[in-house]
Amino acid sequence: GENVEQHPSTLSVQEGDSAVIKCTYSDSASNYFPWYKQELGKGPQLIIDIRSNVGEKKDQRIAVTLNKTAKHFSLHITETQPEDSAVYFCAARGPGAGNMLTFGGGTRLMVKP
């Protein structure tokens, strides 16, 4: 089955700096890659996603890039703010009937004011 690895597990940046989180996946048939933000005590909230027919997608300070050949995708957050502090999860969805998401291990991002 699909396996998603995520790095780094923790990331500390100064407010205003950029943060980059990287994920690799194993199943070349995976076609959808969402990123979720999880704040303490809450469920994962979708922040951006990308499908396999697109190489890059941007939404204000957040961007995601996808390299299908290398089977990796990355989350880029620019001009980080303290409220960006959270755990970020990448995920991949394969073409199976059940729409199952396979998650990476998570990255705890800390933005220091």
Added chain:
Amino acid sequence: EPEVTQTPSHQVTQMGQEVILRCVPISNHLYFYWYRQILGQKVEFLVSFYNNEISEKSEIFDDQFSVERPDGSNFTLKIRSTKLEDSAMYFCASSSGIGETQYFGPGTRLLVL
């Protein structure tokens, strides 16, 4: 903004007892999911449900687990005889269609003693 809701937020039970976790998916969604997150570990897929039947399930979803949509709004996860290792945060999610974004609820923290 529509959201997935879950009850209870916390549940403590004795090993061997049955528990039912409840979810109200977003009202026009057709696909429903359960995931779990053991403390400090990845979010793991349990099961997906569409048209009143299971579409896909993981190895974790053994005979002790069952899901049901008892009426037009609720989606439940039942664990028949809980084990210590079932202690986790359980997330319900829903999507409007296959391949569409999955929206997660806030989770139920289950503690089995």
